[in-house]
Amino acid sequence: MGKATWRRAFDAAEGAVAPRLEKLVHESGFAIAVVLVQRSRRTVGRTVEARTQQAWHLLNLPAGTDVRRLRRQLGDLDREVRLLREDVQRSAAPAEAAPLAVAPPEPVGPSRPTRTARRNAPRAGGVAPAARADDPRR
Numbered sequence: 001m002g003k004a005t006w007r008r009a010f011d012a013a014e015g016a017v018a019p020r021l022e023k024l025v026h027e028s029g030f031a032i033a034v035v036l037v038q039r040s041r042r043t044v045g046r047t048v049e050a051r052t053q054q055a056w057h058l059l060n061l062p063a064g065t066d067v068r069r070l071r072r073q074l075g076d077l078d079r080e081v082r083l084l085r086e087d088v089q090r091s092a093a094p095a096e097a098a099p100l101a102v103a104p105p106e107p108v109g110p111s112r113p114t115r116t117a118r119r120n121a122p123r124a125g126g127v128a129p130a131a132r133a134d135d136p137r138r
Helices: 005-025 028-058 064-097 115-120
Strands: none
Touching: 028 064
């Protein structure tokens, strides 16, 4: 049985067109034309994207670039939470196996003076700072 009719028609058209297309593709002008078309499409695409982004933002709605950035940030946070969860599980595993001896808490020594005490302390020369008229605590 022979080839289908559509197949014979396709092969005939391809045989007539293919050599011309091969010659066209291998010319230097074709490569230049392809580069120019790609640059034009990229420029038009960026311009359209910038305009639509402005329109969405005027309506107080997120643009596609905003959504992409948020999805990337969400993925980063998800990865970080997963790593933290693994760290917690690894550190909890030895603690469950053998309880640690807990040392008694160290006695707390004198703490740093409060902000008010530092503010009211005498300065160099033994002179206490003057009270501010707008201070509500006075």
